[in-house]
């Protein structure tokens with residue numbers, strides 16, 4: 001097979017030249033703020049642009065994103081490891097790809113096709129996510145592909161699917177937020193994670209709307225709210241049932257809507273009868289009068305929204321939590337109408353698009369289901385393969401990682417840092433060491449890449465064209481601004497080259513427009529129908545909302561106005577009992593650990609820890625604990641604290657505050673190695689969404705014998721081991 005070079009088919013459009021500015025989008029979160037990139041004498045510069053989502057705003061992550069483009073430790077050559085224990089060394093693309101080919105074939109010959117797994121990322125463009133799903137099923141013939149979106153929005157997606165028949169993070173545009181009379185934000189802190197979105201909440205407040213925030217911490221977002229419900233982590237379903245109990249008791253239920261557009265309310269009513277406010281206070285720690293006040297704030301306005309985020313979703317009962325809040329929304333008659341409804345605030349840059357086009361173990365493009373014979377046949381006809389040749393549903397993300405060394409002998413990781421992002425990191429580390437072949441495609445030598453047998457250097461955001469689907473379901477065009485460094489390939493090139501080497505005759509294009517054209521055909525007729533969306537339309541219309549089944553269709557900013565996407569068009573109530581976290585405090589582990597993100601970093605920090613301004617603002621992990629808790633344990637501000645759970649232990653400095661519950665401690669998860677929050681977290685899975693329980697586990701807290709700077713690395717992680 002001919003060897004590809006960086007110049008070959010990277011895209012179907014040449015990179016721009018000269019000083020022309022390029023209108024594109026931020027490389028990080030799902031708000032996908034519009035920004036302009038232009039080249040100055042000092043290097044690439046970001047400026048904000050007036051796009052409908054961010055309206056000229058950017059957060060500090062976006063403002064500083066251009067420095068990633070000149071990061072000194074950028075990977076520009078493949079790396080291979082000759083034997084375990086040896087260092088990675090530079091190699092040619094031919095050698096690296098041949099090594100992968102021989103590794104895959106040897107594993108599949110001995111252990112079967114499913115023994116090679118694929119792990120994708122929520123930051124991949126739609127084109128890459130789509131092609132990765134095809135690569136896994138057609139070129140590798142493996143059932144085992146999943147992605148790190150399983151760690152993020154999976155419960156919101158599963159709850160929406162079972163109530164509404166389809167999942168789109170927000171089934172309405174952001175511009176509906178200011179017109180909502182009341183909003184409950186359950187377990188989210190967008191003032192830090194996606195600050196420009198707060199414009200919409202500020203506009204809502206200016207128009208007299210009310211904001212309720214439920215969070216164990218008094219976050220920057222909670223401080224903006226009229227009402228803060230400071231619940232114990234893991235008790236969300238009890239709070240939702242309590243709110244519905246008050247709504248039923250005080251005749252706030254919209255009986256006409258319930259009768260006309262829903263099914264299954266009677267079973268929910270029976271359950272919620274016993275969630276009287278005093279009981280809810282005992283479970284959640286939220287005072288009963290505040291539960292009553294919140295229910296009335298939501299029930300007495302003409303339009304109300306409930307938005308959930310990771311706080312409610314990353315639990316072993318995350319899907320039930322989401323269902324309980326959807327029950328509340330349905331009972332109040334606040335779904336399927338403008339300026340109201342339930343939404344899940346997607347976090348990862350393309351968490352939405354990444355889960356629509358076949359990167360999940362149970363899905364095919366267009367949100368089709370891999371176990372549905374008709375869906376299999378539709379996608380197989382686009383791919384030119386026999387439907388029976390397509391694998392069945394595979395292992396979800398945590399299960400896939402848990403099978404490393406047993407059912408999974410080889411793993412291909414694309415733009416994801418599983419060693420930092422997955423729960424129970426010690427087990428993940430052990431599993432990585434048991435693999436016969438670990439391949440990581442990334443821009444930087446992440447903590448996971450440092451463990452690989454083969455590392456492939458790939459393009460980053462501004463070096464490639466592609467589409468992203470933001471948290472509203474708006475499909476956007478992320479434009480290419482520059483050529484990649486010599487020696488760097490796109491993921492699309494990597495998949496084409498590997499598929500060819502593996503003897504796969506199916507088509508694997510390397511131009512993003514060609515891949516998008518195929519994605520449109522593969523999604524046509526599916527729930528997430530992109531058939532009518534083109535790059536030209538996206539450019540002309542500031543993005544297009546799916547579903548958009550043909551080119552004359554205007555796109556669908558608001559779903560469910562006439563009917564829900566279920567067979568009979570009615571939304572489904574789903575009865576939920578509160579069951580609590582998989583691990584609750586006891587004598588040995590008396591506190592609750594919860595984890596989350598900070599303003600200055602994105603996800604595992606693989607990118608943002610490399611931006612000097614961001615690393616300076618937040619240089620390392622810490623634990624936040626209540627001043628009274630700290631005093632009781634003899635811990636002062638800045639003291640080192642040892643946190644121990646049933647899975648591991650970390651030592652991090654203390655931040656003492658009054659803004660967190662006394663029974664709860666918080667650790668950000670942006671760092672890997674010895675200070676990784678995920679050395680502590682629990683891999684207990686939600687039975688429906690298969691999301692792990694990042695948000696609540698039992699922890700022991702004590703003053704550490706270590707001193708801050710001398711004994712503990714500020715950033716954690718092993719040293720790079722490149723020859």
Ligand code: SF4
Nearest residue numbers: 026029032033059062
């Ligand atoms: Fe916008 Fe998110 Fe980027 Fe911040 S990180 S600039 S909120 S897209």
